[in-house]
Amino acid sequence: MVPALLWVLTPALVDAMSAPAANCTAATRGTPLPVWAPFDLQRSPNYELVYAVQAVTNVVMNLTGLFLDIFFVTLMLHLTAELDVLNLNVASLQPSPVAPAASLESRDGDSLAEQTSTDAVYTARGDSFRVRTSTSRSHMYRLLVKNIQHHQMIIMCVDDLERVMGQSIFVILLTNVINICSQAFASAVLFRSGIDWGLVTKMLFTFVAYMFETGMFCMFGQAITDQSERLVESVGGCGWLEAEAGVRRALLVMLTQASRPLTVHVGKVAALSRSSFLQLLNMSYTVFNLLFELQSAD
Known part of the structure; x- marks a missing residue:
């Protein structure tokens, strides 16, 4: 938001500071963005109207992009939190003392021996498993089935x-990479030809904004991958050694899915991760270096 305000306010501030030094001569007043108009842009109220339209449009577009970024980041944070909860639940699975089926009761107050057994289909990214959710199983088994279904729901949410x-x-x-290259190239050219501090300040703030937005998506995408990779350790850290054979088979089903970490892909080309962020920076530097060498040759 700060770069947007700088682009909006800089022409007015430059005009206000340069007006006394102009010795009352007419000076061309600037607008936030270069524009061609079929009318006299310097005459009032044409100038004020064009300036106001550009300012409002610039601020609204930046706010729209900001709210969209917040929305997507919030969704990624929720998925990261769900994976963290799943890790804690799986790691805390321990065998419970065996009790007669007639003495066990569900949360609804019904006897577990009277409940019917069902099958839970575990489908995730092309694989389908059937897990028996019989109530005559141990308490650990029934909790594990719930965690498997929770994991399945998280996978579906990541796909959505x-x-x-x-x-x-x-x-x-992709736009940020292009803007980072152009901003760095323009800043280098400005430092060679002479420093315009107003323009340099706007470019520096805009450069930081592009870097921050790109890194933000990659880091939050990496958080989802890290939590999904941690699920393998959570499965190995639960009390599976003392568990029954059915629990071990169900854990193997979950371990099969957890062995493939969840990643958020964009454009079916790259995943949101730290390595992707470094690759984007490397690409930006390569394009900048190419442009700088071409400009130096001229």
């Missing part, structure tokens, strides 16, 4: 998140 944000975030990241 990819479909929602895949194309838009890919366009944003």
Whole structure:
């Protein structure tokens, strides 16, 4: 938001500071963005109207992008929190003392011996497993089935998140790479030809904003991957050694899915991760270096 305000306020501030030094001569007044108009742009109220339209449009577009970023980041934070809860629940699984089925009661107050057994289908990313959820099983088994279903729901949410944000975030990241290259190249050229502190300040703030937005998506995407990788350790850290054979088989089903960490892909090309962020920075530097060498040769 700060770069947007700088782009909006800089022309007015420059005009206000340069007016006394102009010795009352007419000076061309600038606008936040270069514009061609079929009318006299310097005459009032034409100038004020064009300036106001550009200012409002600039602020609204930046606020829209900011709210969209917050929305996607919130979704990724929720998925990270759900994976953290799942890790804690799986790691705390321990065999419970065996009790007669007639003496066990469910949370609804019904006898577990009177309840019917069901099958839970565990489908995730093309794989399908059937887990028996008989109430005559141990308490650890029934908790494990709930955790498996929780994991399945998280996988479905990650797939939905990819479909929602895949194309838009890919366009944003690609645009940020282009803007980072152009901003760095323009700053280098400005330092060579002479420093315009107002323009340099706007470019520096904008450069930081592009870097922050790109790194933000990659870091939160990496958090989802880290929590999903931690699930393998949680499965290995639970009390599976003393558990019954059915629990071990169900844990093997969960371990099969946990061995493939969840990643948020954008544009079906790259995943949101630290390595992708470093690759984007490397790409930006390569393009900047190419442009700088071409400009130096001229």
